[in-house]
Amino acid sequence: MNEPQTLVDKLWSSHTITQREDDAALLWVDRHYIHEGSFHAFSQMKAYGRAIAEPGLTFGVADHYVPTRGRGHAIANPEIAAMVHNLETNATQSHITLFGLDDPRQGIVHVVGPEQGLTLPGLLIVCGDSHTSTHGAFGAYAFGIGASEVAHVLMTQTLWQKKPKRMRVTVDGQAAVGVGAKDIALAIIAQVGADGAQGHAIEFAGSAITALTMEGRMTLCNMSIEAGGRCGMVAPDATTYSYVKGRPYAPSGAAFDQAVEAWSALVSDDGASFDREVSLHAATIAPIITWGTTPDDALPIDARVPDPARETDPVRAEYLRNALDYMGLTAGKKLTEIAIDRIFIGSCTNSRIEDLRAAAAVLAGRVSKVPGLISPGSSIVKRQAEEEGLDRIFRDAGLEWADSGCSMCVGINGDIVASGERCASTTNRNFRGRQGPGARTHLMSPAMVAAAAVSGHLADVRPLLAGRTP
Amino acid sequence: MEKFVRLTATACPLALSNLNTDQILPARYLKWPRSANLGRVLFQDLRCDADGKERSDFPLNQPAYREAKILVAGRNFGGGSSREAAVYALYDAGISCVIAPSFGDIFAQNAVKNGLLIAVLPEADVAELAAAISADAELPLSIDLEQQAISRGNRTYTFAVDPVSRNQLLNGWDDIDLTESNRDRIGAFQAEDQKRRPWAVPAKA
Ligand code: SF4
Numbered sequence: 136m137n138e139p140q141t142l143v144d145k146l147w148s149s150h151t152i153t154q155r156e157d158d159a160a161l162l163w164v165d166r167h168y169i170h171e172g173s174f175h176a177f178s179q180m181k182a183y184g185r186a187i188a189e190p191g192l193t194f195g196v197a198d199h200y201v202p203t204r205g206r207g208h209a210i211a212n213p214e215i216a217a218m219v220h221n222l223e224t225n226a227t228q229s230h231i232t233l234f235g236l237d238d239p240r241q242g243i244v245h246v247v248g249p250e251q252g253l254t255l256p257g258l259l260i261v262c263g264d265s266h267t268s269t270h271g272a273f274g275a276y277a278f279g280i281g282a283s284e285v286a287h288v289l290m291t292q293t294l295w296q297k298k299p300k301r302m303r304v305t306v307d308g309q310a311a312v313g314v315g316a317k318d319i320a321l322a323i324i325a326q327v328g329a330d331g332a333q334g335h336a337i338e339f340a341g342s343a344i345t346a347l348t349m350e351g352r353m354t355l356c357n358m359s360i361e362a363g364g365r366c367g368m369v370a371p372d373a374t375t376y377s378y379v380k381g382r383p384y385a386p387s388g389a390a391f392d393q394a395v396e397a398w399s400a401l402v403s404d405d406g407a408s409f410d411r412e413v414s415l416h417a418a419t420i421a422p423i424i425t426w427g428t429t430p431d432d433a434l435p436i437d438a439r440v441p442d443p444a445r446e447t448d449p450v451r452a453e454y455l456r457n458a459l460d461y462m463g464l465t466a467g468k469k470l471t472e473i474a475i476d477r478i479f480i481g482s483c484t485n486s487r488i489e490d491l492r493a494a495a496a497v498l499a500g501r502v503s504k505v506p507g508l509i510s511p512g513s514s515i516v517k518r519q520a521e522e523e524g525l526d527r528i529f530r531d532a533g534l535e536w537a538d539s540g541c542s543m544c545v546g547i548n549g550d551i552v553a554s555g556e557r558c559a560s561t562t563n564r565n566f567r568g569r570q571g572p573g574a575r576t577h578l579m580s581p582a583m584v585a586a587a588a589v590s591g592h593l594a595d596v597r598p599l600l601a602g603r604t605p
Numbered sequence: 606m607e608k609f610v611r612l613t614a615t616a617c618p619l620a621l622s623n624l625n626t627d628q629i630l631p632a633r634y635l636k637w638p639r640s641a642n643l644g645r646v647l648f649q650d651l652r653c654d655a656d657g658k659e660r661s662d663f664p665l666n667q668p669a670y671r672e673a674k675i676l677v678a679g680r681n682f683g684g685g686s687s688r689e690a691a692v693y694a695l696y697d698a699g700i701s702c703v704i705a706p707s708f709g710d711i712f713a714q715n716a717v718k719n720g721l722l723i724a725v726l727p728e729a730d731v732a733e734l735a736a737a738i739s740a741d742a743e744l745p746l747s748i749d750l751e752q753q754a755i756s757r758g759n760r761t762y763t764f765a766v767d768p769v770s771r772n773q774l775l776n777g778w779d780d781i782d783l784t785e786s787n788r789d790r791i792g793a794f795q796a797e798d799q800k801r802r803p804w805a806v807p808a809k810a
């Protein structure tokens with residue numbers, strides 16, 4: 136009998152073309168997503184004097200630099216306009232399908248890929264963006280790469296990689312009402328650390344994971360990189376197949392049935408061994424927020440700001456002092472007493488329809504005490520939210536309902552948090568200056584951002600959900 | 606690709622951990638073309654205050670370390686965003702090697718593609734080395750990739766490096782040449798794979 140294999144092993148071996156003596160494998164790439172940041176790679180390709188190998192397997196999306204307001208008009212900032220235009224030119228010249236600025240399917244690359252049925256179980260997917268791990272939610276092997284690797288994929292549709300170690304994170308039990316995939320993700324990161332999964336491919340398993348919708352699984356896999364993981368994945372199941380079925384680029388009819396049969400084998404075999412195992416209980420997870428400047432600075436909402444004076448490790452104490460100073464926080468303060476200046480709901484982590492519904496469930500009939508921006512994950516999500524009347528709820532709460540893009544997650548389109556301002560955000564990185572120079576970011580779920588909005592300070596969403604359907 | 610075999614140079618201590626690629630190169634410089642000198646905005650928001658004035662307490666601003674070609678940093682250097690421009694910024698600023706207890710995976714891959722050596726040393730060794738170069742910047746560090754050795758005065762440390770990266774740096778290999786030599790294998794894989802996984806190609810939308 137064959138050795139039992141993990142899902143990671145199966146996906147790896149089905150894409151291995153050849154292996155080098157030093158153990159690097161040449162892998163076949165099924166899907167390559169590109170965005171405005173790919174300009175370095177196209178320049179490299181031109182410098183090599185080569186052309187794209189497989190334009191039919193490459194898809195472009197304008198997301199990082201696109202404006203979220205005033206769509207349909209020319210982009211005012213010439214440098215930003217040039218970034219979007221450059222992508223259009225490169226896509227056209229290389230015959231790549233582009234979901235550009237004015238395309239009704241435009242959105243954030245990690246929302247659009249799955250939405251269009253381009254992301255499927257069993258695929259190897261790369262993109263010049265670290266949150267490519269998102270697509271692992273479908274049981275795909277998906278990871279972020281740098282510009283030189285993007286150029287290599289453009290030219291050859293392959294990539295040399297060293298096989299990562301395998302890590303399984305098992306989350307069993309039932310999460311409480313108001314506790315979602317983002318809280319599970321932050322709980323995992325707090326447990327393993329921001330570099331805890333370095334060099335590893337993570338498989339998420341357990342009853343709390345299989346209970347998640349595809350949106351939830353995407354949120355979770357998206358955050359794998361914040362634990363340092365090379366990629367994150369969930370074995371495909373009925374939830375996956377029903378999400379994929381009928382999407383524009385997904386197989387249909389007999390081809391779909393044949394695919395499902397193949398996808399059903401994409402599970403870790405009983406007895407397969409992992410290099411590392413971690414487990415958590417969903418029932419013990421409370422709504423979580425980050426207080427500091429790395430994603431593992433995560434605590435349950437009923438906790439207090441850590442005190443450097445109580446830290447025995449001097450290096451850690453120094454880190455805490457620096458982080459508190461940057462974040463403008465005092466040691467020992469209750470997290471629920473931290474007043475906020477604005478909110479942001481968006482990014483490839485939490486901008487899908489389910490995320491917007493979760494925020495709307497809290498915001499309905501209430502008013503936000505601070506200004507805020509809501510940027511849906513794609514133009515399709517935007518239309519769906521409007522059909523469901525969610526935009527009304529947001530506007531009535533006093534929040535701005537914008538167009539889709541990376542927006543305030545990274546701030547390079549001009550949507551930034553001002554220096555010194557504190558933002559409750561559904562994004563994935565609370566790094567110094569991530570949302571703008573000097574910006575202070577607290578990461579949390581969409582429901583928790585909504586709770587912070589209506590409270591004016593960080594707040595536990597659970598009491599606010601009493602008598603409502605989350 | 607540029608080779609890396611040996612280097613003797615000044616090393617600068619950067620005692621911070623989690624220096625992610627957002628800190629190495631803030632996102633607002635990602636629009637810059639490769640021809641721009643990204644080295645002048647390396648660590649911009651740590652190196653300079655909001656008015657663009659250099660902070661005297663940032664080590665790379667101090668006269669002793671201005672010409673450093675080696676950084677000795679805390680754990681998880683280069684985590685976060687996949688931006689290869691973070692490597693360009695280091696490279697353009699003259700940095701050829703970063704020594705730390707651990708590195709972000711994507712950053713480490715980007716580094717080797719640009720001839721930048723990523724040397725992994727245990728936390729205690731990094732702390733000792735950082736203390737030594739903080740006390741005396743004059744005495745240079747010598748790095749020998751073949752031997753995987755870092756020496757300073759009569760003290761020698763053995764560092765870890767991924768064998769794939771080591772091979773590539775020592776030989777100055779460009780991935781693309783190697784891939785090109787596998788052209789037939791790729792073609793055969795593709796033909797076989799299309800029979801095995803017909804569903805893997807995108808349906809016509
Ligand atoms: S939303 Fe943020 S994290 Fe996601 S792809 Fe865009 S910039 Fe990256």
